[in-house]
Each structure stands twice: as structure tokens, then as C-alpha cells.
Amino acid sequence: xxxxxxxxxxxxxxxxxxxxxxxxxxxxxxxxxxxxxxxxxxxxxxxxxxxxxxxxxxxxxxxxxxxxxxxxxxxxxxxxxxxxxxxxxxxxxxxxxxxxxxxxxxxxxxxxxxxxxxxxxxxxxxxxxxxxxxxxxxxxxxxxxxxxxxxxxxxxxxxxxxxxxxxxxxxxxxxxxxxxxxxxxxxxxxxxxxxxxxxxxxxxxxxxxxxxxxx
Numbered sequence: 607x608x609x610x611x612x613x614x615x616x617x618x619x620x621x622x623x624x625x626x627x628x629x630x631x632x633x634x635x636x637x638x639x640x641x642x643x644x645x646x647x648x649x650x651x652x653x654x655x656x657x658x659x660x661x662x663x664x665x666x667x668x669x670x671x672x673x674x675x676x677x678x679x680x681x682x683x684x685x686x687x688x689x690x691x692x693x694x695x696x697x698x699x700x701x702x703x704x705x706x707x708x709x710x711x712x713x714x715x716x717x718x719x720x721x722x723x724x725x726x727x728x729x730x731x732x733x734x735x736x737x738x739x740x741x742x743x744x745x746x747x748x749x750x751x752x753x754x755x756x757x758x759x760x761x762x763x764x765x766x767x768x769x770x771x772x773x774x775x776x777x778x779x780x781x782x783x784x785x786x787x788x789x790x791x792x793x794x795x796x797x798x799x800x801x802x803x804x805x806x807x808x809x810x811x812x813x814x815x816x817x818x819x820x821x
Contacts, residue, residue, distance in 0.1 A: 618668065618742065619668075620735050620738075620739055621710075621735070621739030621743065622664070622667060622668070622742055623655050623659070624706060624739060625706060625743045625746045626655070626658060626664070626675040626746075627653055627654075627655045627675075628653070628702045628706050629699040629700070629702055629703055629746060629750070630650065630658040630675050630676065630677075630699065631651065631652065631658065631702075632698040632699050632702035633645070633678035633680075633695055633696075633698055633699045634646065634651045634652075634678045635651055636694055636698040637678065637685075637691075637695050638651055640685045640687070640694060640695065641684055641685050641686040641691070642680045642681050642682075642684035642685055643684070644679050644680050644684070645678050645679060645680060650678050658675050659675055659676070660673075660676045663675060671793075672789050672793075678695075680695060692761055693761060693762060696759075696761035696762060699758050700746065700747045700748075700750045700751050700758055703743040703744070703747040703750070704743070704744070704747045707740050707741075707743035707744045707809070707810070707813070708813060710739045711810075711813045713736060714736045714737065714740065714814065714819070715814065715817040715818060715819055717733065717736070718733075718819060737810075740810050740813075741807075741810045744805075744809045744810050745802065745806050748806060748809075749800070749802060752785070752800070754781045754782070754784060755777070755778055755782045755785070756781075756782055756785075757785065760777075760781060763777070764777060764778060788800065
């Protein structure tokens with residue numbers, strides 16, 4: 607890895623670490639609120655990144671653009687209202703990333719409006735880190751809503767198929783393989799099978815524009 611790519615990777619790090627940590631913490635926190643203490647007992651109701659980041663998944667996210675954190679476990683039988691609580695736990699992660707992206711957008715705009723010399727190297731790097739963090743968290747928000755296991759969006763889809771056991775089992779069993787195949791296909795064929803960047807850019811640039819910043 608040359609020095610330019612190394613510097614760029616380091617600028618991605620804060621956004622990735624914050625995004626993954628808040629995402630998994632939100633799953634664990636909502637699961638606890640819904641009556642299941644599995645995640646709490648495993649030490650996952652925390653903002654300590656070391657409790658949530660999977661080393662291999664983290665490295666792949668940096669070098670290949672896709673990866674994963676440690677999944678938060680919960681026992682559906684312990685939930686107060688299993689049918690709806692599962693959905694609450696599922697959407698908590700992506701929604702937390704949307705919130706992080708919005709908060710970072712506000713910080714970005716406050717920094718812009720503070721009248722600081724934005725061309726100074728340190729300030730410019732800080733602004734780039736903020737923008738990367740904004741786009742990364744919008745990316746986590748969108749990607750995790752894809753309705754394929756093991757992504758969070760799969761819970762929204764599978765909940766409607768429980769009345770069809772064969773279809774439910776098939777989606778649950780082969781959804782992960784399909785997702786993996788699509789990711790590998792995107793990497794090796796250079797064909798974007800997940801055209802989510804336009805949505806990321808729309809949300810990222812759109813919220814900055816909403817707060818008064820125009821490119």
C-alpha cells in the first residue's frame with residue numbers, strides 16, 4: 607500500500623469505527639429494552655469498539671470495500687412482543703447510522719460556519735474525515751437495509767414469509783450465499799451489482815445542502 611492510499615485509508619478509519627460500533631450497540635441496546643439480556647450478558651451494550659469489531663471483517667472493509675462486525679445475538683423467546691421487537695432490533699442498526707451521518711453533517715456545517723481557515727492542512731484533513739464519515743454511515747444505512755440474510759433488511763422481508771415455511775427456509779438458508787455471490791461478482795467483474803452509491807451521494811450531499819453547504 608503506497609503512502610497516498612495509506613493516508614486515504616486512515617481518513618476512512620474514524621467513520622468506519624464509529625459506524626460499526628454505533629450500529630451494533632444500537633442492536634444490543636434495543637434488544638435489551640425489548641426484554642432480552644443476551645447481548646447485555648455478552649458485554650455488547652457498550653460503545654467500546656473492541657466489543658463489536660470483527661478483525662477479519664474490519665480488514666476486508668478497509669481493503670475490499672465490504673466487511674462485517676460481530677453480529678449481536680438475541681433470543682427471540684425472551685422478547686416482550688417477538689413479532690414487532692425483532693423488527694425494532696433489526697432497524698435500530700441502520701437507523702443509528704443515519705443518525706450518525708446527520709450528526710456528522712451538522713458538525714461539518716458548524717465547522718464550515720466557524721470561519722476557520724479550511725485550507726490549513728489539519729483543518730482540511732478533519733473536514734475530509736467528517737465527509738468520509740458521513741458517506742460511510744449513509745452507506746451502512748442503505749447497505750444493511752438490503753433484504754438478504756444476514757443483513758438487517760432481511761428481517762423486514764422474512765417476517766412476511768413466515769406463513770410460507772418453505773419459502774422462508776429457502777430465503778434464510780440461501781440468502782447469505784446469494785449476497786456473498788453478488789459481492790464477489792461485483793469485486794471480480796467490476797460490475798456494480800449494488801448500485802447504492804447514487805443513493806449515498808444523494809443523502810450525503812442532500813443533507814449537507816439542507817444545512818446550507820453546496821458543492
